[in-house]
Every structure is written in C-alpha cells, then in structure tokens.
Amino acid sequence: MSITCGIMLNMPELKNDIRLLGGAKGLSNAIRWTHVLESADAIQFLVGNELTFLTGIMFEEDTDQLVSVIEQLASKQVAGLVINTGKFISKVPPKAIERANELNLPLFELPWAIRLVDVTKWICTAIVENDMEESSMSYLLEKILLSEENHYEDYLYSAEFYGYDLSKPMRIVNIEFVNLQAYADEQRHTNFINCQHQIRYLIGNILEQRSQKSLSMWKNNHFVLAVPVDLAHELEQAEAIAVAIQKGIESKMDSLTFYIGLGGYYEQIGQLKKSYTEAQLALKLAKDNAQKPYMLYRNAGIYKFLNKVTDKTVMAEFYTETLGVLLHYDAENNTKFTETLQVYLEEGENTTNTIQRLYIHRNTLQYRLRRIEEVLQQSLKNTEVKISLQIAFKIQKFLLYEGLPVEREGDPTQNGPH
Incomplete structure (x- = not known):
C-alpha cells in the first residue's frame, strides 16, 4: 500500500500534532517523497506526488502569496502541503484553506515546535519501507508470470509476509502506455522512471480506494497488475476497474495514450500465466476498439477460441x-x-x-x-x-x-x- 496523505495523518508519531485544514478529498494522494519549500521558484523542480513543507520564510509575513503557491503546487500534482505555523506564519488564512478545498489539495498545519527533520525522517522511513515492499512484490509478480520456476508455495509465503493473499481468485490487468517516453520527454523536470512512479501511485491509489491490494510490475511501457476478484460480482468488478483506471489516467495525465487488457480470473496462483496471456490478447483487441480503450478477455468473442488453438x-x-x-x-x-x-x-x-x-x-x-x-x-x-x-x-x-x-x-x- 502506498504511503498516502491519509496514512501520514494517522501515523503514531504525527497524529497528535499535525492537523488537516482543507483538501480532505485528496487524502488518498500517494506521497513519493518530501520536499521543504524555501522559495516559490523551486516549485518548478517538483515532479509530482511530493509532500511539500512550507515554513513561510519566503513570505515575510505577507501570506497573500499563499493562494498562488497552493495553485502552483496543485498544478504540479504534489501529494499535499504542510504549513509550519508559529514563527513566519501565525495562522493559515481562510482563503488559502478555501482554495485547497477547491483544488482537493490536502492542506495541513504543523506547529513550529515540532522539528521538521524528525517529521520528514518518519515519513521518508515509511516511504522507503513501502518502496522495498513494492520492489519485492514486483519481483514476485515477474517470477509468477514470466519465470519457468513453479515455487508457488514460496510465492504464497513471500506475498503473505507483506499482507497479500494470493490464494484467492485473481486476474491480470495489462496496461500499455503507447507514448510514455514521448510524454516523459514533454514534461519538464521529470523523466521516464518518474512517470512510471507517478502512474504506479495513481493506479495504486485507485485500486486501494476500492480495497483491492494488488501486485504490480513495470515491463517496459506496460504496467501489469494482479488484481483480486470478487466472484459474486466478477464481471461488474472487471468493468468498474477498467473504467476507474481510464478516468483516473485521463484526469491526471490526459496526454497519455493507453490501452487496457483484462484477462480472465483464476483461483490458483499457477494459472495466472494464462490470465496474463489473455490480458495481452485483450490489450491488442482494445487497440482496435473505437468505443473504449479497454477490453475484457471474456468479451473477445472468437479470438478466445483462436487463442486456445495450439497449432x-x-x-x-x-x-x-x-x-x-x-x-x-x-x-x-x-x-x-x-x-x-x-x-x-x-x-x-x-x-x-x-x-x-x-x-x-x-x-x-x-x-x-x-x-x-x-x-x-x-x-x-x-x-x-x-x-x-x-x-x-x-x-x-x-x-x-x-x-x-x-x-x-x-x-x-x-x-x-x-
């Protein structure tokens, strides 16, 4: 699970000191790292999903600039803004809180007496531990889908260590970002890897909001996920996942061209390779689908039959x-x-x-x-x-x-x- 603003707000080390002022609808924003903002000029170097800290030294008691800073941070798609109150900023003005609410940018207040060095250390430690989990789970998914090894008992145990239950039905979702490199080249102060991180956080948040803890990995410009399946609502769930991912990407990264293929679900971890193959075919069919950028394998018609012909x-x-x-x-x-x-x-x-x-x-x-x-x-x-x-x-x-x-x-x- 990504470290989100909501999780940060409830961290044992912080929950008694930090206070949410506005932008509550953005609490699901994932935090990629922390950044202490000393000047408005530095905003241009942000790449997205940073939790920014503001001491207010740049304002010299003129907080009218704060609304502009909030707007600029929202345009850079930062995770949230923490304002250090008590020395340079005595109180966050209502108009700043109002703008944060309009932009769904989480706005926090942290007393000056709380040392920023401690706060950023706690948050960054949680992020590093989360990154280790993501790296381990990416490697595990790669082994499950692409390796000839069949150590499924070991895979189940490794996943369980991080709170993933791979004994339940799952399906593979394969998302191809056709112009990811071009998109990265167009973005200032970012690169291909950072774009991959932003997409991982964005899609991870979408699924976490649906209470779906999913394994994921990058394979070039393909983002592959193993998503748990609720058998009682399997078809509706698959369609809902595709639509949620489509809308999420289009709202945050609208110049990206992407297609989504969803494989069938399987109840055994050893069968996920089949779902991966199905998701690849569904993805190719999605590219020929003029109505929507996704395709469910179960709707692939005769291609499902052709896919099973070995010769x-x-x-x-x-x-x-x-x-x-x-x-x-x-x-x-x-x-x-x-x-x-x-x-x-x-x-x-x-x-x-x-x-x-x-x-x-x-x-x-x-x-x-x-x-x-x-x-x-x-x-x-x-x-x-x-x-x-x-x-x-x-x-x-x-x-x-x-x-x-x-x-x-x-x-x-x-x-x-x-």
Whole structure:
C-alpha cells in the first residue's frame, strides 16, 4: 500500500500534532517523497506526488502569496502541503484553506515546535519501507508470470509476509502506455522512471480506494497488475476497474495514450500465466476498439477460441485456403477486393456504411462484390461462405497479433493458391 496523505495523518508519531485544514478529498494522494519549500521558484523542480513543507520564510509575513503557491503546487500534482505555523506564519488564512478545498489539495498545519527533520525522517522511513515492499512484490509478480520456476508455495509465503493473499481468485490487468517516453520527454523536470512512479501511485491509489491490494510490475511501457476478484460480482468488478483506471489516467495525465487488457480470473496462483496471456490478447483487441480503450478477455468473442488453438499452422492454412485466391488476384491486378470484402462483412453487409468507410460509389461497391464472387467462385448470399470468410479475417488479425507471418493484400507468398 502506498504511503498516502491519509496514512501520514494517522501515523503514531504525527497524529497528535499535525492537523488537516482543507483538501480532505485528496487524502488518498500517494506521497513519493518530501520536499521543504524555501522559495516559490523551486516549485518548478517538483515532479509530482511530493509532500511539500512550507515554513513561510519566503513570505515575510505577507501570506497573500499563499493562494498562488497552493495553485502552483496543485498544478504540479504534489501529494499535499504542510504549513509550519508559529514563527513566519501565525495562522493559515481562510482563503488559502478555501482554495485547497477547491483544488482537493490536502492542506495541513504543523506547529513550529515540532522539528521538521524528525517529521520528514518518519515519513521518508515509511516511504522507503513501502518502496522495498513494492520492489519485492514486483519481483514476485515477474517470477509468477514470466519465470519457468513453479515455487508457488514460496510465492504464497513471500506475498503473505507483506499482507497479500494470493490464494484467492485473481486476474491480470495489462496496461500499455503507447507514448510514455514521448510524454516523459514533454514534461519538464521529470523523466521516464518518474512517470512510471507517478502512474504506479495513481493506479495504486485507485485500486486501494476500492480495497483491492494488488501486485504490480513495470515491463517496459506496460504496467501489469494482479488484481483480486470478487466472484459474486466478477464481471461488474472487471468493468468498474477498467473504467476507474481510464478516468483516473485521463484526469491526471490526459496526454497519455493507453490501452487496457483484462484477462480472465483464476483461483490458483499457477494459472495466472494464462490470465496474463489473455490480458495481452485483450490489450491488442482494445487497440482496435473505437468505443473504449479497454477490453475484457471474456468479451473477445472468437479470438478466445483462436487463442486456445495450439497449432497455429492450422489457422494459417484455413486463412490461405479461404482468402488466398482473392489475395493473389489483388496482388496481380492492383485491385482492393479483399479490403472491400472485409469492410463489407464488418459492417454487417450494410451498403451505406461500407461505401462511407471505403469512400467509393454505390455502383463501385456492387461491381466489386460481383467480381469478388467470380474470383472466389462462391456466392456471398451463402451463409456458410460468409461465416468462413469472417473467420478467415479474424484469423488474419489474430496471427498478426501473435506476430506470425500472414499473407495479406498485395503480399502473395509462394505457398498460396493461384
């Protein structure tokens, strides 16, 4: 569990001295580290999720600047602000508290008599211990999903040491941040690793608010989680998790492009590799989903069946036998019959939608459909023919997802039919 402002507020060493003044809705903000702010100019160097401390020496008794400081800190997405009252700032003005409430930025008051060096030491010690836990659990999840070792009893014991129960049903959630490096490059005074930290804290907070203690790890630009499952509400829970993560990322890091794949749930830790494979496929399908940036594996349709076919050559053969002759015709005659057929079937044989997607005239579509039937020597009115063609196109996409070679329009292979 991340060290949040709410947890900090209730730490035994602090709870009798520190007082929350405003911004209570932000108490779930995770604290990445502490920073004592001596001047407003230093705000530009913050990278997010710091718990900032303000002695007030910069104000020289003019606290009108405090509202501006609060606004700047909120824009940097700090975890919260602790104001040291008693020497330079006798009392936090109501307008500062009001602004903190508006921005949902936790605003705390700490008496001057309490030494900041002690306070920051207590908080940073808790953060370091939490980071050690996260590092250990990331390594554990990597072993579970990517290692050939099957020391599941040891894994259960290691997780239990940190309060994780891996004996319950779980599912894998795989989130790909497509432009993470570009996003990091665009942010001033931050880098790729810091962006990963911010995302971990953001998503961790979202799940912790739902009382879901989850293992997580980074794999390049993929953030992978093992999330507990409530069997009584499994489907609703999966959808809710995806929506919550989507909204959380869009509200805090709106220029990030991301997709979410959710695997099926399994009751044994040794089966999580299956959920990981399913989440990877669901993630690829999410990229083709124009309505929303996430996909549940259980909604993957025929791709669930294709995913369980161990011999991929069987699929490739069916694809070539079904569409090969049309692919070769396109390659030899510079036509677009395969694309036309695919769009026509995807649009449920709706002529209007098809011509709009292809930007062609209705007569052109009718001509192409007649020629397609002639090339295939099959009638598109035949239900079995249409089913076979639809499956062939699904196979093409699936094989591309798997990174396997597949014959496409304008790319004939020597082994295809002529």
